[in-house]
Amino acid sequence: MGNCCDDITKYYLKEKLNKESDYYEIVSSYIKFYHYRAKLNRLFFYGMGILKIFLLTSIPVLQVNSSLSPEWATGASALSLALDGIISLTRVQEKWQLYRNTNNSLMQEQREYMTKTGKYTIENSNSFALYVENIENIINNEAKKWSSTVKDNKQESTENKTSKTDSD
Numbered sequence: 001m002g003n004c005c006d007d008i009t010k011y012y013l014k015e016k017l018n019k020e021s022d023y024y025e026i027v028s029s030y031i032k033f034y035h036y037r038a039k040l041n042r043l044f045f046y047g048m049g050i051l052k053i054f055l056l057t058s059i060p061v062l063q064v065n066s067s068l069s070p071e072w073a074t075g076a077s078a079l080s081l082a083l084d085g086i087i088s089l090t091r092v093q094e095k096w097q098l099y100r101n102t103n104n105s106l107m108q109e110q111r112e113y114m115t116k117t118g119k120y121t122i123e124n125s126n127s128f129a130l131y132v133e134n135i136e137n138i139i140n141n142e143a144k145k146w147s148s149t150v151k152d153n154k155q156e157s158t159e160n161k162t163s164k165t166d167s168d
Contacts, residue, residue: 020128027110027135034103034142041096048087055080094149102142109134 055076062073112118113131
């Protein structure tokens with residue numbers, strides 16, 4: 001599935017952007033890309049979450065079992081804490097949701113354009129230009145949403161540090 005990511009950039013040649021069929025291929029590549037990224041982040045999020053739950057639920061069993069040393073329970077809790085940090089650091093849940101929403105928006109726009117429904121019901125010569133503009137806006141909004149999410153989290157982190165310092 002690595003090809004889906006490479007396909008996106010090969011279409012940005014000026015002579016190709018004028019043809020509807022070529023732009024349809026570009027949008028299809030974006031849909032594959034966002035679907036793949038959403039799937040990858042979802043699998044990572046659920047996989048790490050399930051592993052963390054397994055480790056946390058094993059701690060009482062490890063503590064009750066007298067034949068095992070207490071280091072096993074300590075190791076399980078340390079691994080669980082590390083997994084939680086990795087999940088928070090990589091922000092896979094936020095990425096998964098953002099990629100999924102972008103993918104759904106692109107698919108909806110493509111369906112409406114291809115079936116001439118929604119905002120494309122009116123037959124006019126600007127239909128393709130509107131389609132291109134809407135697709136580009138969806139892709140640009142994805143980048144803006146991610147940037148906004150990162151800024152919001154940095155601001156919350158700074159506010160939390162400030163409030164902890166003030167209370168000390």
